[in-house]
Amino acid sequence: MTLAEKILAAHTDKKKVSPGEFINVRVDLILANDITAPIAIREFQRIGVDKVFDPKKVVMVPDHFVPNKDIASAEQAKLMREFAREQEILYFEVGQMGIEHVLLPEQGLVLPGDVVIGADSHTCTYGALGAFATGMGSTDIAAAMATGDIWMKVPPTIKLIYHGNLGKWVSGKDLILYTISNIGVDGALYSAMEFVGEAIDTLSIDSRFTMANMAIEAGAKAGLFRVDNKTQLYVKSRAKRPYLVYEPDNDAEYSQVIEYDVSLLEPQVALPHSPANTKPVSQVENIDINQAVIGSCTNGRLEDLRIAAQILKGRKVHPEVRCIIIPGSQQVYLDALVEGLIEAFIKAGAAVSTPTCGPCLGGHMGVLAAGERCISTTNRNFVGRMGSPKSEVYLANPAVAAASAIMGRITSPGEILG
């Protein structure tokens, strides 16, 4: 069995599961946010049970439109807050919250070998820790809150092997953008992606989160990494319960094996309006920008902010650019503050915000007007994603976004730091 199949099988009463099979899977953690929870709560109440199956295994995080941007979103957050309190489930209020997919691993709530389902498509982020994590809708989450399990169709697994050493300024973001452009936005539809190879072994945990996070942009159900020493180191100090590490079998069957040599890979930029519309940064230079966003569940972690600070420190954001930097959690914010990164951002002329998904989905904190262009470390650049349907979003890693913020046009960080 593949890594995905191993984890799924361990959460059923079966010894073995195979792609295409319908199974009932016990879940270790269920997640919803301020957009998806209200519908999940409504549907949960329709089932007719009083209590969630296990309050320690349900978590709700207000992160999309918080701190609340308007009355309607405040009402939704209120509904979720009241339900969370009544059910005594895990809940992180503004001031403790972070962007859900930054927060939950950081808090040790997601561990290797877990099955996690979340009413948010980027739930697949936790695959970075060797968990099977997948996004679903609110009704699925409602049913799982009542029963503690959920039906799944076992996905086939695509193995992606990355050979070579990564060049300077190249990170997990570039690997995943390159992969999506190669296989397409439905290249892994209904499948699990398993990321391996020497380039993956050297990748930091933060960069692995970025890669797993965007598995959904290739249509995947999950994106998984094997647990190694880096994973153990990340998890050890955070875990408050035991966990199991699963390894794929040597004779595991993969639906596809795709190999890349990434030693010459440049930082990548996804042009409007698809994450698959990706080019090396050297081919998209000289495109003027109005805004740069550094943050999100994709690239809002400490490593991302360190890279951005390396470029922004002692320099100034271009006078015609709004540079918005959003740490992914309060812990990331605090660490960045202690390290002096926040000071560097503010001195450079960037706006720094409390954690929120905000601009990524055109919610608040950086919505675009018609004709405006933004370079962003987020995950989607669909029509209207960040505001006006006549605006444009270019996806890139934090180094490219920071360098572009200084130059006022899309550029490689090499132009500033060599």
Place this chain on the structure above:
Amino acid sequence: MLKGKVHKYGANVDTDAIIPARYLNVSEPAELAKHCMEDIDRDFVKKVKPGDIMMATTNFGCGSSREHAPLAIKAAGISCIIAKSFARIFFRNAINIGLPLLECDAAVDKTEAGDTLEVELYSGRIKNLTRGMEFTAKPYPKFMAELISAGGLIEYTRKRLASREII
């Protein structure tokens, strides 16, 4: 039996196109329906009539997990969606809320926007009345058919819990 006019779209119609996130500060289906498809087809809401059928090529509903997307489409009056393929979260969401989906390459290839279709969900038979053609959609796997005939996931879950005597 469903019958209605076709609203046809291309590949990779994402959930931000179906219902932009700026409208996700509410979750009432009728409110969401007012903005359905707004960013890629401004006139959709004006044109759509109850019972109409939505059609697209591949990977319909990709992007976010927002259940608001199928809710908006259903509340706009669409009776079913026919596509070559659906993004997986959208597929689950639509089935869960009782918006029927059918996968049929030939029907998509041979049908134009504005054609009138007649759809029989249980057999998967799709008749193009405008062109006098008939197609058969991919059958649902047995489990999915059970889920649909139970009346969606919430009803299915109620039945499961009742049989376990939890409630």
